[in-house]
Amino acid sequence: MxxxxxxxxxxxxxxxxxxxxxxxxRGFSIVGSWLFRLLPVNPFVDVRVRGKPFxxxxxxxxxxxxxxxxxxxxxxxxxxxxxxxxxxxxxxxxSNWGLYTAVAAAVVGEDGLVAAVELNxxxxxxxxxxxxxxxxxxxxxxxxxxxxxxxxxxxIVKPWYRNDTASFMxxxxxxxxxxxxxxxxxxxxEQVGSPQVRMVKLDVEGFEPLVIGGAELLFDRRHRFCFGRxx
Numbered sequence: 001m002x003x004x005x006x007x008x009x010x011x012x013x014x015x016x017x018x019x020x021x022x023x024x025x026r027g028f029s030i031v032g033s034w035l036f037r038l039l040p041v042n043p044f045v046d047v048r049v050r051g052k053p054f055x056x057x058x059x060x061x062x063x064x065x066x067x068x069x070x071x072x073x074x075x076x077x078x079x080x081x082x083x084x085x086x087x088x089x090x091x092x093x094x095s096n097w098g099l100y101t102a103v104a105a106a107v108v109g110e111d112g113l114v115a116a117v118e119l120n121x122x123x124x125x126x127x128x129x130x131x132x133x134x135x136x137x138x139x140x141x142x143x144x145x146x147x148x149x150x151x152x153x154x155x156i157v158k159p160w161y162r163n164d165t166a167s168f169m170x171x172x173x174x175x176x177x178x179x180x181x182x183x184x185x186x187x188x189x190e191q192v193g194s195p196q197v198r199m200v201k202l203d204v205e206g207f208e209p210l211v212i213g214g215a216e217l218l219f220d221r222r223h224r225f226c227f228g229r230x231x
Contacts, residue, residue, distance in 0.1 A: 006049055006071055006081075006103075012042035015058060019068055029061040029068070036064070050081075052106035054134035060126070066099065077103055080199065087111040088198035093146060093185070093211060094118065097126040100201050105136045108198075112138055115192055119145040119180055120156055140192060146204065147182035148213035154182055184214030 010016040018041065022032045036043040036058040043058040045067050056063040066072040080103055084090060090104035095116035105114045116131075116139055118124040124143045131139050145154055189197070197218065202208055212219070 006077065007047070008067065008070055009046045009048075011044040011046065015041045015043060015045075019058065019064070022068065024068060029065040032064050032068075033059055033061045047102070049103050049106035052102075052134075054102045054130055054136075060097070062097065072099065080104060080201075081107060084108060084199050089113045089195045090115070091185075091189075091197055091200045092116045093201060094203040094205070095123075095127055095141070096203075097123045098130045101127065101139055101141075102130060102134060102136065104199075104201075105134075105139050108138060110138055113192070113195060114139045115188070116141045117144060117146060117188065119143070142183075142188060143180075144183045144188070145180050146185055146188070146211045146214065147207070148184065148210045150181075150183045150187050150214075152182040153179050156180060185211055186215055186217040189215070189218045 010019075015036070018035065018039075019032065022028050022035075045056045045058065045063075047054050047056060056067060058064045058067065071077065077100075080090075080100065084104060084107045086107070086109045088108045089112060090100075090108060092098075092101045092104060092114060095101050095118045098116060101114050101116040105112075108114065114136070116127060118127055118141070121143060124141070127141055130136070131141060145156075147154070189195075202211060204211055
């Protein structure tokens with residue numbers, strides 16, 4: 001992937017060397033994130049996508065892992081860079097802390113729109129910090145759970161064994177769950193003015209069928225590109 005489109009600059013050479021020293025084995029991101037929390041090292045990394053900057057923080061496991069494996073998900077991000085255009089509309093469904101939101105926002109420019117949806121309040125707060133700190137004026141962010149019906153009260157379960165942002169929707173109440181209201185993708189699409197969507201990234205931890213089930217109107221418009229990924 002061309003460095004002109006996607007590049008990183010460490011705010012500290014010590015941080016860059018420390019990250020390079022960490023072995024890419026199971027659990028390395030846990031150890032690494034705690035090292036950057038405990039050591040007096042500048043943990044920030046500046047990322048540029050087509051000249052538009054945003055900043056990542058190595059104290060968070062998911063962001064550290066992405067920088068360690070840079071460029072992250074090269075085929076997927078390459079697809080976005082190749083097929084998304086200035087002025088386009090991108091839906092980031094399951095945006096987490098906002099990697100694809102930031103990439104897409106840089107590509108579509110101020111005349112475009114990125115709708116970012118994240119159900120978990122913790123990564124959503126990081127997403128909002130990223131949006132504000134990077135002046136992503138073309139991003140609309142929603143802290144809702146997408147499903148095939150609107151108005152259901154569901155829970156959020158955050159497994160201890162996943163990274164610091166992964167979560168799942170659960171209809172069963174539990175001590176680990178945080179209640180949140182569902183919304184269909186069609187309702188959200190209408191809320192932002194029913195635009196012609198150029199691309200959709202769908203990564204909702206196995207609940208993709210429910211999200212698609214609530215998007216009959218959106219997908220009936222025969223949008224040319226639909227990009228999905230489930231980890």
